[in-house]
Amino acid sequence: MTKEDLSRLTIDKSDRAVRKGRRLRPFYWVAGVLLVLIFFLLYITGRLVPAVVVDTASVSRIYPSQTFSLLNASGYVVAQRKAAVASKITGRLIALSVEEGSRVRAGEVIARLEDEDARAARDQAAANLKSMQANTAQTEADWQNANLDYQRKKQLLKRDVISRSEFDAVEARYLRAKAAVAAAKATEKAGEAALNGAQTALDYALIRAPFDAVVLTKNADIGDIVTPVGAAANAKAAVVTIADLNSLQVEVDVSESNLALVKIGQPCEIQLDAFPDVRFRGIVHTIVPTADRTKATIMVKVRFLDKDPRVLPEMSAKVAFLSRPPGPEEQRLRTAVNASALVKRDGRIVAFKIADDHVREIAVDKGDTFGDLVEVISGLQAGDRVVVKPPTRLRNGSRISINEK
Numbered sequence: 001m002t003k004e005d006l007s008r009l010t011i012d013k014s015d016r017a018v019r020k021g022r023r024l025r026p027f028y029w030v031a032g033v034l035l036v037l038i039f040f041l042l043y044i045t046g047r048l049v050p051a052v053v054v055d056t057a058s059v060s061r062i063y064p065s066q067t068f069s070l071l072n073a074s075g076y077v078v079a080q081r082k083a084a085v086a087s088k089i090t091g092r093l094i095a096l097s098v099e100e101g102s103r104v105r106a107g108e109v110i111a112r113l114e115d116e117d118a119r120a121a122r123d124q125a126a127a128n129l130k131s132m133q134a135n136t137a138q139t140e141a142d143w144q145n146a147n148l149d150y151q152r153k154k155q156l157l158k159r160d161v162i163s164r165s166e167f168d169a170v171e172a173r174y175l176r177a178k179a180a181v182a183a184a185k186a187t188e189k190a191g192e193a194a195l196n197g198a199q200t201a202l203d204y205a206l207i208r209a210p211f212d213a214v215v216l217t218k219n220a221d222i223g224d225i226v227t228p229v230g231a232a233a234n235a236k237a238a239v240v241t242i243a244d245l246n247s248l249q250v251e252v253d254v255s256e257s258n259l260a261l262v263k264i265g266q267p268c269e270i271q272l273d274a275f276p277d278v279r280f281r282g283i284v285h286t287i288v289p290t291a292d293r294t295k296a297t298i299m300v301k302v303r304f305l306d307k308d309p310r311v312l313p314e315m316s317a318k319v320a321f322l323s324r325p326p327g328p329e330e331q332r333l334r335t336a337v338n339a340s341a342l343v344k345r346d347g348r349i350v351a352f353k354i355a356d357d358h359v360r361e362i363a364v365d366k367g368d369t370f371g372d373l374v375e376v377i378s379g380l381q382a383g384d385r386v387v388v389k390p391p392t393r394l395r396n397g398s399r400i401s402i403n404e405k
Contacts, residue, residue: 051401052394056354057338059376059384063279064330065269067371069320071261073300075252077272077315079243080301081211084219086238087113089204090227093220098240100218104209111239113226115205122198129191136184143177150174213242216313243313248304249285250317253297262287267325268302273316277333281305282319336373341386342366351380352387352394354402359387361396 091113098110153170156162220226220236227237250270254262268282285303292298302319304311341351342364349366352359367375380386387394394400 051357051399052391053401053403054352054359054390054394055388055403056385057341057388059335059337059380059382059386061277061333061382062336062370062373063269063326063333064368064370065279065320065322065326067373068323069269070323071254071258071321073252073254073319073321075250075317075319077248077311077313077317078251079245079313080247080249081213081244082216082242082313083210083213084238084241085110085207085209086228087111087204087207087226088228089113089118089201090225091115091205093222093224093226093236093239096218096220096222096239098215098218100215102215104213104215104242106209106211108209109206110209110215111207111220113205113207115202118198118202118205122195122202125191125195125198129188129195132184132188132191136181136188139177139180139184143174143181146170146174146177207239209242211242211244212246213244215240216243217241245309245311245313246307248311248313250282250302250304250319252300252302252317252319253292253295254300256291256296256298259287259298262300262321267322269320269322269326270302270304271318271320272311273318275310279331279333280308280311281331284321334367334370335376335380335382336370337376337380337386338388339369339372339374340389342374343390352390352396353380354385354387354400357399357401359390359394359396359398359400 093111094114095112096110098104104110150170150173153162153167157164157167218240220239224236226239262284264284264287266284268284270280270282272278272280282302282304285301288299288301290298300319337351342349344350345361349364350361351364353362362379364379365377367377369375387400
């Protein structure tokens with residue numbers, strides 16, 4: 001076979017390579033389109049743009065008086081008039097007319113002990129007094145009779161109608177009757193004292209409120225044995241604990257180094273943990289003239305200027321000592337943000353609110369300025385996080401990274 005014939009037997013691969021290349025072109029085209037779309041989506045979502053490192057602040061609710069507060073201290077609401085009401089005698093509790101939260105007036109009976117023995121003693125003393133009064137009446141009648149006889153005999157003696165010895169007998173009878181009247185009256189007074197003592201002992205069975213107050217705790221129940229000192233087994237010393245809610249004050253500990261910032265009559269604002277959005281007006285009532293050496297503090301008592309039924313003893317409280325009394329508008333709760341969070345863009349005052357790892361540009365209406373804080377009238381709410389000192393390249397939708405310093 002010749003070389004020409006052998007060359008015809010070889011396989012020509014050039015046409016197949018061309019056809020194979022033509023089949024691969026649509027795949028590269030689709031892949032390229034997909035890559036372009038991916039890059040476009042990453043660009044418009046900001047993924048290809050480096051995150052802007054920013055500092056943040058929170059929108060908060062404040063009282064303007066916070067800007068002229070000199071000192072803050074923590075303490076508790078304490079009733080200055082408080083009593084554990086107990087009995088002066090030992091007895092079984094048979095009646096209790098109050099419970100926690102009951103309001104009582106001074107002298108009002110709040111509980112009663114069994115009093116049969118005291119009542120019997122009172123009745124006996126009353127009967128004895130009646131007997132003594134009857135005896136006094138009888139001796140006074142005898143004295144009146146003796147007095148009349150004495151006066152008659154005295155006149156007869158002057159006229160020598162009777163003898164001296166007869167007159168002396170009448171006079172002695174008169175003096176005995178007079179002395180008997182004095183003794184009877186003294187006995188009657190003793191009987192009256194005994195009756196008063198028995199009545200007082202009976203009154204001890206009635207437990208009364210010593211002043212106008214509110215019942216805080218009930219320490220005994222009907223059937224319990226109540227004693228003055230609670231020394232007996234299973235005995236209760238106090239029936240109820242009461243407090244005068246008009247005497248409530250906040251007692252706070254002030255560091256010795258800050259005592260110069262506090263003075264009697266200084267205006268204060270009181271915040272209770274139970275009502276964090278409410279401020280109560282107060283004034284420094286007294287500075288206790290002794291220090292606690294273990295804590296290096298001095299107790300300061302702050303009086304409420306306005307009575308509020310929501311304020312209860314033993315509530316946790318914070319006191320702000322102010323440099324001046326707040327005005328009416330300064331006692332209103334405001335929404336405020338750091339002034340450096342507000343910038344001017346396109347003629348508007350805006351803030352950049354943080355939403356996950358992006359920011360949203362929010363138009364803000366601002367109000368009064370309080371130090372480095374600015375009141376926000378609209379646009380932001382308490383709790384929102386915003387960018388502080390936003391850079392000029394920060395735009396709506398920009399991706400951010402929060403500076404954790």
